[in-house]
Amino acid sequence: MADNIALVDLTEMVTLHYKGESPDVPKVGDSDTYDTTLLDKDGHKIGTLTGRGKIEYHRPSDNHLMIHYEEELTLQDGTIAIDGWMDGNEIRAGHWQTLDAKGVSGRYAGWTGVRMLRVKEPHQVMDAAVFLFG
16 A cells, blocks of 8 residues: 555636625635536546635735635545645735645545645636645
8 A cells, every 4th residue: 555645737627606795805704615626637527625715814924814724625535624724815826825634534544645726717727736645
């Protein structure tokens, strides 16, 4: 059995449900839920991801908005829980962001690692990767 799993070159097709004035002008207190279809590099569906995020605070040191995310990634052979903080300004700038990931069922149960993502098309398409270690 391998002691690591790398799911790379992934694309997420996002359906965003925003709760706030506008996702293009985010403010503290705004939130969203989203459903994504996860595609491999050949465009084949390998899983789904559901999640929610909430802009919790404005960081005075650099004027950035900090967002807390909780997600569940469902693949054919197991489920991964994802949780963590991201800098909203960095997300919108298209920089890679990282969240903690923990396998909760199937092949991934008990494994830990990270989920990485970056915006390709705002509110619609993301580049993604998942790295887990057993």
